[in-house]
Amino acid sequence: MTLPVLPLVLQVPRMKKKNTEIEIDNVSSTSSTINLHDPSTWPAIINNRLLEILVEKGPPSIQQNIKFPTNTDSDGRSFSPSQYFRILPNGEKSERKWLVYSLKANSTFCYCCKLFSIKSVKLTGKDEFSDWRHLATQLSRHESSIDHMFNYQKWNELKKRLSKNCTIDCEHQPYFESEKRRWRDIITRIIAIVQYLAGQCLAFRGDSDVLYERNNGNFLKGIEMLAKFDPIIISNHINNIQKSKKYSYMPHYLRHSFQNEIITELANSIKTKIQELIKKSKYFSVILDCTPDVTHVEQISFVARIVDISTSSIEIKELFLGFYPVLDATGEGLFNFFTNELLSTYDLDVQNIRGQGYDNGSNMKGKKSGLQCRLKNVNPRAMYIPYASHSLNLVVNDAAKQTFEIVGFFNIVHELYTFFSASPYRWNILKTNITKLTLQPVCETRWESRVKAIRPLKLQLKDVIKSLNMLLEDDSRDVKTKVAANALLNNISTF
Numbered sequence: 421m422t423l424p425v426l427p428l429v430l431q432v433p434r435m436k437k438k439n440t441e442i443e444i445d446n447v448s449s450t451s452s453t454i455n456l457h458d459p460s461t462w463p464a465i466i467n468n469r470l471l472e473i474l475v476e477k478g479p480p481s482i483q484q485n486i487k488f489p490t491n492t493d494s495d496g497r498s499f500s501p502s503q504y505f506r507i508l509p510n511g512e513k514s515e516r517k518w519l520v521y522s523l524k525a526n527s528t529f530c531y532c533c534k535l536f537s538i539k540s541v542k543l544t545g546k547d548e549f550s551d552w553r554h555l556a557t558q559l560s561r562h563e564s565s566i567d568h569m570f571n572y573q574k575w576n577e578l579k580k581r582l583s584k585n586c587t588i589d590c591e592h593q594p595y596f597e598s599e600k601r602r603w604r605d606i607i608t609r610i611i612a613i614v615q616y617l618a619g620q621c622l623a624f625r626g627d628s629d630v631l632y633e634r635n636n637g638n639f640l641k642g643i644e645m646l647a648k649f650d651p652i653i654i655s656n657h658i659n660n661i662q663k664s665k666k667y668s669y670m671p672h673y674l675r676h677s678f679q680n681e682i683i684t685e686l687a688n689s690i691k692t693k694i695q696e697l698i699k700k701s702k703y704f705s706v707i708l709d710c711t712p713d714v715t716h717v718e719q720i721s722f723v724a725r726i727v728d729i730s731t732s733s734i735e736i737k738e739l740f741l742g743f744y745p746v747l748d749a750t751g752e753g754l755f756n757f758f759t760n761e762l763l764s765t766y767d768l769d770v771q772n773i774r775g776q777g778y779d780n781g782s783n784m785k786g787k788k789s790g791l792q793c794r795l796k797n798v799n800p801r802a803m804y805i806p807y808a809s810h811s812l813n814l815v816v817n818d819a820a821k822q823t824f825e826i827v828g829f830f831n832i833v834h835e836l837y838t839f840f841s842a843s844p845y846r847w848n849i850l851k852t853n854i855t856k857l858t859l860q861p862v863c864e865t866r867w868e869s870r871v872k873a874i875r876p877l878k879l880q881l882k883d884v885i886k887s888l889n890m891l892l893e894d895d896s897r898d899v900k901t902k903v904a905a906n907a908l909l910n911n912i913s914t915f
């Protein structure tokens with residue numbers, strides 16, 4: 421779908437990974453991503469709209485969890501968070517609200533001078549400091565300079581005016597506000613559709629990416645349905661998109677890339693919630709299992725089990741954190757991946773693990789080099805318990821394989837299913853006689869599947885015999901079919 425360019429004021433910040441990152445099309449119409457909290461990414465010329473966004477957003481608070489790099493100059497010096505404070509002559513600490521550290525540029529900036537300096541002053545670099553040796557002197561010299569005080573005052577004045585909606589272009593302000601509300605309403609509805617589809621595990625896309633075309637997928641069909649009942653927001657939005665087809669670009673937030681962004685954001689926020697839950701309960705157990713996916717990539721599932729004490733009713737919870745591809749599925753490979761990648765992604769401490777549960781694979785349960793043993797060497801309190809159902813399944817399966825009668829019995833059950841399912845004609849005859857449960861195959865690995873395979877026979881053995889007899893007496897069937905039906909009939913008659 422190709423869509424039109426809107427005037428600059430209508431272009432809404434495009435959502436990126438963090439809510440401080442936006443994509444702004446500036447005056448020269450080149451598009452670039454800027455981080456509102458990082459002055460090193462701001463454009464050289466800041467237009468009025470961006471200026472207002474930056475003033476409204478303000479500099480990042482110093483409590484933000486930044487890992488400051490160390491030894492960044494030749495003398496081993498680097499930025500120290502103590503510079504966020506100025507020590508007054510009476511010994512009191514005063515916060516330098518204007519000081520911003522940029523991790524990307526490894527430099528500090530003056531927020532207000534970066535915003536309000538005239539071009540000539542900006543080029544001298546007075547708003548940026550990265551000489552760590554003389555930083556303290558430079559900062560105190562800067563904060564007492566006339567330019568800085570002037571810019572600081574301008575910053576505060578604009579902040580106040582914005583909060584009271586009385587900027588110089590205050591007659592445009594209500595329009596900006598209504599645009600903001602309109603886009604917020606549109607995006608809220610789009611997020612609701614994404615949430616619904618993702619929650620129900622439904623596919624998003626179809627054969628076409630165009631509205632009101634056939635097979636354009638659940639997402640666009642959801643938008644179309646919403647438009648019927650939401651004339652003010654979604655229906656108007658669709659009209660705008662359709663009217664402006666002659667233009668090359670308009671942000672409409674219906675593209676699959678935006679759907680993916682929202683899905684990723686939703687997943688991240690769910691994972692953050694889970695991480696908080698685990699951290700709150702402190703101790704946790706892990707449940708891991710490996711299996712190859714359809715593209716033959718080995719995937720590990722990561723589940724944490726905790727005692728949730730965050731609500732009044734204390735509950736045991738199992739929390740799924742995702743599937744992760746693993747290259748090395750040996751005990752050592754899994755241990756390295758688990759401790760170096762999975763635990764550090766969620767900032768979890770290996771010492772807080774109190775239990776580990778896996779299947780009976782030797783790479784998992786091995787006493788000398790399996791994952792459980794390697795984890796126990798690091799944390800002896802991480803008790804290993806093999807999956808109870810998996811162990812029971814193995815025991816029952818192996819026991820049953822030792823008995824002549826049982827192996828023979830299940831062979832017949834499976835052959836019955838194979839015989840009828842091999843031809844639609846035979847299956848049809850079976851269906852006319854059996855009214856309740858259809859025949860099921862026997863699965864080799866899961867013992868439980870045998871219950872499902874036996875139940876239809878136990879309840880409808882007479883009907884199965886009748887179906888086999890019908891095939892035997894049917895002259896249109898070949899001899900091979902009749903021989904097979906006869907053999908099965910003899911077998912099940914002696915059950």
Ligand SMILES: [Zn+2]
Binds near residue numbers: 531532534562567
């Ligand atoms: Zn300044």
